[in-house]
Amino acid sequence: MLALQRRALILDLVRRDGAVRVARLVEQLGVSDMTVRRDLEALARSGSLEKVHGGAVATSKATTGEEPCFEAKTSLESTAKAAVATAAAGLVEPGGVVAVSGGTTAFAVAAALRRIPGLTVVTNSLPVADLLRGRTEEQDAGAPTVLSPAAPRRGRRRSWGPWPTRRSARCAWTS
Numbered sequence: 741m742l743a744l745q746r747r748a749l750i751l752d753l754v755r756r757d758g759a760v761r762v763a764r765l766v767e768q769l770g771v772s773d774m775t776v777r778r779d780l781e782a783l784a785r786s787g788s789l790e791k792v793h794g795g796a797v798a799t800s801k802a803t804t805g806e807e808p809c810f811e812a813k814t815s816l817e818s819t820a821k822a823a824v825a826t827a828a829a830g831l832v833e834p835g836g837v838v839a840v841s842g843g844t845t846a847f848a849v850a851a852a853l854r855r856i857p858g859l860t861v862v863t864n865s866l867p868v869a870d871l872l873r874g875r876t877e878e879q880d881a882g883a884p885t886v887l888s889p890a891a892p893r894r895g896r897r898r899s900w901g902p903w904p905t906r907r908s909a910r911c912a913w914t915s
Contacts, residue, residue: 741769747779754789754798756815761795810867813844821845825852834858840868847871859884 741749746769753760753768765776784791790799824845829852832838838853840846842865850868853859861884863869869888 741771743779743782746771746775747783750776750779750783750796751788754796758816759792759795759797763794765795810844810847814847816844818848821848825849829853829856832856832859836860837862839863841865842868853884856884860887861885862887864889 749769750760750765753765762773762776762780766773769776780789780791780796783789784796787799789796821844825848828849832853834856835858836856837860840850840853840861840863842863846863846865847867850861850863850865850871853861854872861868861872863872863886865888869886872884872886
């Protein structure tokens with residue numbers, strides 16, 4: 741594996757997990773610890789990550805000005821988000837009304853709420869509104885009513901692919 745490929749993989753791991761350890765990188769990449777340390781040093785010099793004792797961490801958002809995209813943040817702490825979603829959905833009665841804000845944890849909660857019949861959801865989040873409206877015809881009988889200034893009314897649904905980021909804000913209107 742070339743140095744650029746190793747460094748790209750290391751950056752992906754840091755962005756996904758928030759941190760990496762030298763010992764684990766040695767194991768995963770099949771290279772010496774000195775090779776990993778040189779790679780981490782090069783990435784730290786470029787400002788891509790911050791070296792710490794025994795590994796590296798993602799640079800603070802305040803210094804980089806970048807935030808991970810929605811898709812990347814959805815995969816972070818997914819077990820905890822699923823637990824929160826299950827607990828929150830357990831508090832909602834069929835036919836009730838709930839408000840769901842934006843964010844990846846709220847998105848996980850919305851996924852759990854889809855199973856509750858006759859629910860009305862008020863949201864300011866387009867991904868949440870799309871998730872709740874994106875049901876099959878068989879599911880429409882118990883589909884939640886979605887009230888959202890972020891999403892179009894009936895007949896036209898905003899569909900995304902992939903989730904928009906600063907680099908690629910793509911969406912298409914479908915009927």
